[in-house]
Amino acid sequence: MxxxxxxxxxxxxxxxxxxxxxxxxxxxxxxxxxxxxxxxxxxxxxxxxxxxxxxxxxxxxxxxxxxxxxxxxxxxxxxxxxxxxxxxxxxxxxxxxxxxxxxxxxxxxxxxxxxxxxxxxxxxxxxxxxxxxxxxxxxxxxxxxxxxxxxxxxxxxxxxxxxxxxxxxxxxxxxxxxxxxxxxxxxxxxxxxxxxxxxxxxxxxxxxxxxxxxxxxxxxxxxxxxVTALTATTHTLAVEVLDPSGGTDATETARAAFASADLNVRVDGRLLYVAATDDSTVDVIRDAIAGHDLGLVRLQRERHTIAELFTSRDGQTQGSVNDVHA
Ligand SMILES: Nc1ncnc2c1ncn2[C@@H]1O[C@H](COP(=O)(O)OP(=O)(O)OP(=O)(O)O)[C@@H](O)[C@H]1O
Ligand SMILES: [Mg+2]
Missing domain, CATH: 3.40.50.300 (P-loop containing nucleotide triphosphate hydrolases)
Known part of the structure; x- marks a missing residue:
């Protein structure tokens, strides 16, 4: 009809x-x-x-x-x-x-x-x-x-x-x-x-x-x-590292290593949040951690929040929406 x-x-x-x-x-x-x-x-x-x-x-x-x-x-x-x-x-x-x-x-x-x-x-x-x-x-x-x-x-x-x-x-x-x-x-x-x-x-x-x-x-x-473009730009990885030799600045070492590998990284306590542009980001993270003799405690894909949609790549929040977990 x-x-x-x-x-x-x-x-x-x-x-x-x-x-x-x-x-x-x-x-x-x-x-x-x-x-x-x-x-x-x-x-x-x-x-x-x-x-x-x-x-x-x-x-x-x-x-x-x-x-x-x-x-x-x-x-x-x-x-x-x-x-x-x-x-x-x-x-x-x-x-x-x-x-x-x-x-x-x-x-x-x-x-x-x-x-x-x-x-x-x-x-x-x-x-x-x-x-x-x-x-x-x-x-x-x-x-x-x-x-x-x-x-x-x-x-x-x-x-x-x-x-x-x-x-x-x-x-x-x-x-x-x-x-x-x-x-x-x-x-x-x-x-x-x-x-x-x-x-x-x-x-x-x-x-x-x-x-x-x-x-x-x-x-x-x-x-x-x-949706394809959206998930490519808003996908975030949460990373936690430790120093097997007992050092206490593992998170900071990893942050510096990620930044020098051109990753967009933000630290929150023991967690590092990395903006993933494509599948190769995981390899770059693993290489940076191995290159500094750090241990990987966790590496996981973060669930999206609407707030992420309002965050540009340089980390500036553009919108006013509070975190709503997807
Ligand atoms: N008839 C109305 N008179 C006055 N304000 C209204 C009226 N209908 C909607 N609004 C206001 O307009 C804004 C948008 O409302 P709307 O219902 O379209 O939002 P929404 O995105 O559907 O929200 P929700 O997720 O809660 O359903 C809100 O601030 C609401 O209070
Ligand atoms: Mg409605």
Missing amino acids: NRDRNVLRVTTISIQGLTKRYPRVVALDQLTVDISPGVTGLVGANGAGKSTLIKMLLGLIRPTDGTASVLGHDIRRDGPAIRTLVGYMPEHDCLPPDASAAEFVMHMARMSGLPTGAARERTADTLRHVGLGEERYRPIGGYSTGMRQRVKLAQALVHDPELVFLDEPTNGLDPVGRDDMLDLIRKVHTKFGISVVVTSHMLGELERTSDHVVVLDGGRLAKSET
């Missing part, structure tokens, strides 16, 4: 100077960015402007300034057209507790204009794809958070959109539930060719799921980059 899926789009969403001002806060500030087909992660701390951006792109709230187009439609003029082409999984729970998943998703399919037969078929298919089995006939009020998130995802997909906005789909899920949801999101794109914009405040999740990441900080664009 999908209309233009054969049209090869270069840009799914184009945003120019988009701004939303509330009396006390600028929720989105002069945002200019293009989003390509594929899976795009929209990352930012609480209040960064992610949900505001999504609602503006759906034509649900009016921008104060600037313009944007979604699948070629102007967000100020063509909200209804955009909402027929785009699926939306809102951040907050919107599910009727007394209806079953099958009833609710069927209702949403009918609301999107599908005839009864097609709506029934799409509902069954979509609920199966999101992994809701026999429980789809039970009232939603008795569902776990994971099941509710799946129902929310199903209602976003039931009308076979060309693009979906998923606002914090992993919210409230345990680690296994998160992984399942992230796999499901990836599949929405690979299996059905639907482009996805997915928000989270955890970079680690988006890094795994997305082709491209857009980072918002205080309503402004902090970064827009492919």
Whole structure:
């Protein structure tokens, strides 16, 4: 049933100077960015402007300034057209507790204009794809958070959109539930060719799921980059060394050795943090340690923090986001 899926789009969403001002806060500030087909992660701390951006792109709230187009439609003029082409999984729970998943998703399919037969078929298919089995006939009020998130995802997909906005789909899920949801999101794109914009405040999740990441900080664009480029520039190694002959300045010796090997290094207590540009950094570290007769206690890849995204290569923090572990 999908209309233009054969049209090869270069840009799914184009945003120019988009701004939303509330009396006390600028929720989105002069945002200019293009989003390509594929899976795009929209990352930012609480209040960064992610949900505001999504609602503006759906034509649900009016921008104060600037313009944007979604699948070629102007967000100020063509909200209804955009909402027929785009699926939306809102951040907050919107599910009727007394209806079953099958009833609710069927209702949403009918609301999107599908005839009864097609709506029934799409509902069954979509609920199966999101992994809701026999429980789809039970009232939603008795569902776990994971099941509710799946129902929310199903209602976003039931009308076979060309693009979906998923606002914090992993919210409230345990680690296994998160992984399942992230796999499901990836599949929405690979299996059905639907482009996805997915928000989270955890970079680690988006890094795994997305082709491209857009980072918002205080309503402004902090970064827009492919995941490959992003992981290459933000990957950090933690190193701990000791002096087998009992010396106490092993960490300082290693710091000097790393610095003279042109590595970007920072010391925190006994740990040395090294910015890794590619796989060869590990070899350079090992050689520097061996060359100074030091012992390696640990060498491990650090988990990302959003704060790292705001840190340039010379170590200056550019943004204001506090550490949020991914
Ligand atoms: N209707 C509104 N009236 C006034 N201020 C608002 C309104 N909606 C959002 N804001 C403010 O705009 C800013 C951005 O909010 P938004 O909900 O877009 O952030 P977010 O990135 O989605 O955050 P979260 O991760 O908490 O969902 C916040 O400071 C918020 O308080
Ligand atoms: Mg939000």
